[in-house]
Amino acid sequence: MTNFQQYSKYYDLLYKDKNYREESHYVIEKIKSFAPNATQILELGSGSGSHANYFCEAGFEVTGIERSQEMTAIAKAKKIIGFNPVVGDISSYEVSSQFDAAISLFHVISYLTENEALINCFKTTNKQLNIGGIFIFDIWYSPAVYHLKPETRIKRLEDDEIEVVRLTESEMESDKNVVAVNFEVIIKDKITQVAETIKEEHLMRHFSIPEIKMLAVLTGFEVLQAEEFLTRNSPSQDTWGVCFVLKKNKL
Known part of the structure; x- marks a missing residue:
């Protein structure tokens, strides 16, 4: 079945205990560190807008790509100022704007289980970023x-x-x-x-660090950082979620 298709209207309740504020501020710190002049953010897998809400509060403008029409409708109903959620597949989307940073949180990249979809997503994201733009995402970690x-x-x-x-x-x-x-x-x-x-x-899908580094090289990125999501610890066999920061090197 399509992910979240049937229980999308219960999604916010199911994750009401998730600390979206802490997660968003963690990523905002990354953006300010690696792309201090960033103002335009592309969010892949924007869901019901819970992360975007905090990014917009921090002064960013966010365009969200979300394949679920139901989730996108919920996000639009929240009327978050500075947030534009649109329906699209993160492995084949196209928007007219260029962005300073792209983000993909809550393991959205791990939903891309096929190599073709994964490579297409990274290549497309590279094209949507300005030169020197960054791509921040978290994945399930194989070890x-x-x-x-x-x-x-x-x-x-x-x-x-x-x-x-x-x-x-x-x-x-x-x-x-x-x-x-x-x-x-x-x-x-x-x-x-x-x-x-x-x-x-x-x-x-879960990934190793060498896999992500190889994927980055194939799609015009370089890996700037890999660490445990939120804790900032070095990844280990006890690290379920790893956050990566990539930088665009070429078109």
Whole structure:
């Protein structure tokens, strides 16, 4: 199924405990460090606009590319000043503007499980960046995936109208560097007591640092930095998410 297609309207509730503010400020620090004059940001996989909200508050103008029409509609409804979310595939999008920085957060790049889509995404992003522009993204890190292994998890949340229970079970596809993440989401209406169940499979690719360095060279970038997301520690077998900063070298 299309990722988030069915439960997009419950997405913000499912991730209401995610610290978008801390994550956004961490990336803003990277932008100010590596591209201090940046004003225009391209966000790949902009979702419901939760990260973009903080970037716009910091004075940036953000164009978001999001393949889910439902998620894009939610983002537009928030009326975030300085944010323009559009529907598009991050491996084949095209916009008329040029940007100082591109970002892709919450492991969006790990959704590109095929080499062709991954290379196309990086080449397209390179074209959309000004010379010297930077590309910041986070991915699942292979050493940690093999060491820690995905766990079965249950998450329960509610608001005034609904109760949500999400079961997450994962299967390793080691020959493809992919984890199949299977979601079963049960949504219960508190008033009618009617419940519906949604099932989706998300394929997530994990990467090593040499893979990203090779991908960067192939698509006109160089790797400036690789570190554990948020903590700034050196990546290790206990580091599930690694943040990369790339710089555009050529068209």
